[in-house]
Amino acid sequence: MLSRRAFLSMAGAAALVQPVWGRRQNPTIDPVRLRRRLESLSTYGRPGGGTFASGVSRVAYSVADVTARAWMLEEMKSAGVAPRIDAAGNIYARLGGDANRPPILFGSHIDSVPGGGNFDGSLGTLAALEVLHAVQAAGITPRHPLEMVLWAHEESTAFGRGTAGSRIVAGDLKAGDLDQVWNGMRRGDAIRRIGGDPDRIEEAIRPAGSWHSYLELHIEQGGTLDRAQVPIGIVEGIVAIHRFDVVVEGMANHAGTTPMGERQDALVAASTLVLAVREMAAARQGRQVGTVGRIDVEPNSPNVVPGRVSLSVEFRDLSEDTLRELGDALRARAAAIARDTGTTMTIDLATTNPAALADAGVQDAIGSAADRAGLAVRRLPSGAGHDAQMIAVLCPMGMIFVPSAGGVSHSPRELTSWDDCARGANVLLGAVLELDRRDSV
Ligand code: HGY
Ligand code: MN
Ligand code: MN
Numbered sequence: 001m002l003s004r005r006a007f008l009s010m011a012g013a014a015a016l017v018q019p020v021w022g023r024r025q026n027p028t029i030d031p032v033r034l035r036r037r038l039e040s041l042s043t044y045g046r047p048g049g050g051t052f053a054s055g056v057s058r059v060a061y062s063v064a065d066v067t068a069r070a071w072m073l074e075e076m077k078s079a080g081v082a083p084r085i086d087a088a089g090n091i092y093a094r095l096g097g098d099a100n101r102p103p104i105l106f107g108s109h110i111d112s113v114p115g116g117g118n119f120d121g122s123l124g125t126l127a128a129l130e131v132l133h134a135v136q137a138a139g140i141t142p143r144h145p146l147e148m149v150l151w152a153h154e155e156s157t158a159f160g161r162g163t164a165g166s167r168i169v170a171g172d173l174k175a176g177d178l179d180q181v182w183n184g185m186r187r188g189d190a191i192r193r194i195g196g197d198p199d200r201i202e203e204a205i206r207p208a209g210s211w212h213s214y215l216e217l218h219i220e221q222g223g224t225l226d227r228a229q230v231p232i233g234i235v236e237g238i239v240a241i242h243r244f245d246v247v248v249e250g251m252a253n254h255a256g257t258t259p260m261g262e263r264q265d266a267l268v269a270a271s272t273l274v275l276a277v278r279e280m281a282a283a284r285q286g287r288q289v290g291t292v293g294r295i296d297v298e299p300n301s302p303n304v305v306p307g308r309v310s311l312s313v314e315f316r317d318l319s320e321d322t323l324r325e326l327g328d329a330l331r332a333r334a335a336a337i338a339r340d341t342g343t344t345m346t347i348d349l350a351t352t353n354p355a356a357l358a359d360a361g362v363q364d365a366i367g368s369a370a371d372r373a374g375l376a377v378r379r380l381p382s383g384a385g386h387d388a389q390m391i392a393v394l395c396p397m398g399m400i401f402v403p404s405a406g407g408v409s410h411s412p413r414e415l416t417s418w419d420d421c422a423r424g425a426n427v428l429l430g431a432v433l434e435l436d437r438r439d440s441v
Contacts, residue, residue: 027138029130029429031422037075037126038421041110042118044068055118055412060111060153060164061190068110069194072125072150079133081148088168088204089152089196095132097145097436104435105147105395106131106215106428109154109165109387116155117219117414119421123402124217125150127425134429142436144212151387152194159187160245160294160312161351166387170394171205206394213362213441214388214397217428219416221384223407230378231423232370233401234363238382238389240355242323243314244330246273250343252299252307267297267306269341276333277313280326288317289383290326313347318355318381356389361441362398362431369430375423384409396441400427 044067045058058064072091076083081093094103108124128148135146156162159182167173178188178198188198196204220226225233250266274292281290294312315326327349334345363379370377380401388397402424405415416424435441 027134027140027429027433029127029134029422029425031418031425033133034126034130034421034425035418037129038118038122041068041071041122041126044071045112052118053412055414056112056116057114058110058112058116059114060155060158061185061193065111066194069150072110075129076148079129080136081132085195086169086204087191087197087200087202088165089191089194090165090169090204091150091152092147093132094145094147095135095142097142099145101144102209102212102395103145103147104142104213104215104432105149105211105391106217106432107149107151108216108218109151111153111155111158113155113157113410115412116410117412119219119404119414119416120221120409121154121218123219123416123421123424127217127421127428130425131429131432140433142433144436146432146436147211152191152196154387156243156351158182158190160243162385163353163387163390166390168201168204169206170390172390173201173205208394211391211395213359213435214391214395215362215366215400215428215431215435216386216388216397217400217402217424218384218386219404219409219414220380220401220407221404221409221414223404224380225378225401225403226405226407228378230376231402231420232366232375232377232427234366234370234377234379235358235382235399235401236363236379237318237355237357238384238386238392238399239316239318240320240323241314241316241351241353241385242327242349243312243351244327245348245350246270246311246313246334247346248273248309248311248338248343249345250307250341251305253305255303255305258305263305264342265305266309266343269337269343269345270295270309270311272337272341273313273334273345274311276337277330280329280333281315284322286317286319286322287381287383288315288322288326290315316383316385320355353385353389354393356392356397358388358398359396359441361438362396362435365434365438365441366398366400366427366431369427369434372430373423373426375427398431400424400431
């Protein structure tokens with residue numbers, strides 16, 4: 001007896017039967033191939049002796065990332081398209097269409113956080129490849145070129161900044177960016193390591209209007225769809241992110257001989273700030289969130305009063321005003337803590353992601369693709385940041401979410417069912433074909 005969801009996924013695949021120009025058969029993604037590729041990709045960065053359930057550590061520019069990208073290039077070629085790498089390390093592959101029309105762009109990323117999951121970014125990237133397979137297999141001649149993209153360096157683990165590849169494409173590139181050093185690696189050299197060319201980095205920048213529209217399929221990474229048992233999310237907007245680098249300077253001293261009243265303990269000061277971040281984000285009405293995700297203690301020895309601590313602080317919300325107010329509150333609290341602990345604190349607003357609204361026309365195209373597949377939808381904001389919010393300044397964008405079991409992500413426990421993966425990929429295919437029918441969204 002077919003479960004309701006299994007029936008829906010089969011009905012979803014079949015319901016893509018829509019008369020479209022020049023079509024010999026009806027396009028649908030191949031769920032078996034999508035699953036096989038997701039399982040193959042998950043081996044790049046899998047912990048030694050681990051299994052699929054162990055998740056991945058495929059941090060941008062790592063060996064796992066570099067080798068996974070090489071595998072992706074071969075998979076793209078096997079799908080009958082010719083990948084090209086831009087100067088920022090983003091990988092594009094284009095299919096058909098009238099070269100005088102702007103391409104429809106769709107894709108995601110494959111780098112992960114340390115100890116991350118198998119679906120964050122990977123699903124959207126491999127679903128994009130499935131779309132190119134399906135369009136060719138169906139013998140469709142699209143009106144617009146269809147272009148998939150694998151964004152380089154989406155996660156903010158490397159160099160403390162995220163959506164880095166798409167950020168350059170959107171023109172957010174400052175003098176000195178490529179001289180930043182992280183983990184002993186200069187950013188320009190890291191870009192070269194993944195096939196980009198820092199000496200021609202400006203060539204990766206694309207003007208507004210370069211694409212007809214942009215679509216990204218992604219796991220929700222929150223629990224809204226899973227709790228509501230709704231298979232497809234239509235993203236209304238993506239939160240803004242303000243990320244700070246904070247350095248606390250105290251005085252390293254002997255843990256045994258320094259009286260408690262004479263310490264300038266950088267870790268005590270930093271810890272007070274960590275609790276203050278949680279308090280100020282939780283105190284306000286609204287959906288804003290505040291997180292300290294990285295902290296480095298120096299000299300990090302049990303018998304030394306910490307002399308220096310560096311940490312990240314980030315706030316997220318749809319409202320930039322809220323983030324500015326939280327940034328001001330952070331600076332005020334830091335000054336008071338520094339005074340009380342005899343330390344100094346420097347707070348640098350290192351990167352910002354702008355809030356981005358999804359285009360109503362693209363949302364509509366996603367909705368009609370889901371309708372045709374007989375799938376219920378829920379409109380919702382994205383609390384996670386995405387490359388789509390960078391590309392939103394260049395063309396109309398939209399995102400499709402599929403449920404994350406228990407709302408867990410950025411963890412080996414991240415899980416989306418194979419049926420939900422297939423449903424999401426079919427809606428991506430349907431939305432691309434719907435947008436292809438439209439001269440403008
Ligand atoms: O950090 C984020 O929100 C995304 O998962 N990179
Ligand atoms: Mn992520
Ligand atoms: Mn992601």
